Amino acid sequence: MQTFTFNLNCHISAPPEPIFALLIDHEAYRFFPGFLSSKLIREGTEHRDGVGARRAGWFKGTYVVEEVLKCEPPRRIEYRTIKCSIPLDHDRGVIELVPNGNGTDVSWVTSYGVAIPFIGDLIGRMTYASVNKSIGNILKHVKREVERTQGCLALASSNSI
Numbered sequence: 001m002q003t004f005t006f007n008l009n010c011h012i013s014a015p016p017e018p019i020f021a022l023l024i025d026h027e028a029y030r031f032f033p034g035f036l037s038s039k040l041i042r043e044g045t046e047h048r049d050g051v052g053a054r055r056a057g058w059f060k061g062t063y064v065v066e067e068v069l070k071c072e073p074p075r076r077i078e079y080r081t082i083k084c085s086i087p088l089d090h091d092r093g094v095i096e097l098v099p100n101g102n103g104t105d106v107s108w109v110t111s112y113g114v115a116i117p118f119i120g121d122l123i124g125r126m127t128y129a130s131v132n133k134s135i136g137n138i139l140k141h142v143k144r145e146v147e148r149t150q151g152c153l154a155l156a157s158s159n160s161i
């Protein structure tokens with residue numbers, strides 16, 4: 001089985017806290033491009049969306065259940081897909097947030113294989129561009145929303161008496 005790896009990076013002009021808050025919150029997923037719905041099916045041990053949390057969602061016609069493996073606010077989220085309507089072999093995805101200058105560098109690394117005999121590699125190759133674009137679109141959405149919100153907060157604080 002072939003493994004398909006994604007490594008997407010972007011810089012967001014905001015501190016890591018609001019970025020992390022948006023990426024960890026399962027309720028925010030319904031606003032991400034491609035997501036039709038998202039719900040929490042098991043709360044995490046220390047935080048509802050933290051370690052142990054399981055969230056289910058419909059993403060571009062595919063049903064996915066993810067489990068949060070590591071949650072280190074506001075720096076790191078690790079997760080894995082434990083159920084999917086496409087038989088994926090997905091061990092781990094990692095989202096890291098690193099403060100850099102007046103913002104945060106975000107890195108999203110994940111890989112998967114398609115566990116279908118004979119045609120899994122073909123399906124993986126066929127879906128690679130779509131998955132890569134989808135993760136990129138999620139990061140663009142987070143960047144746009146967080147930077148817009150930070151701009152509004154800065155404007156509000158500069159207008160306060």
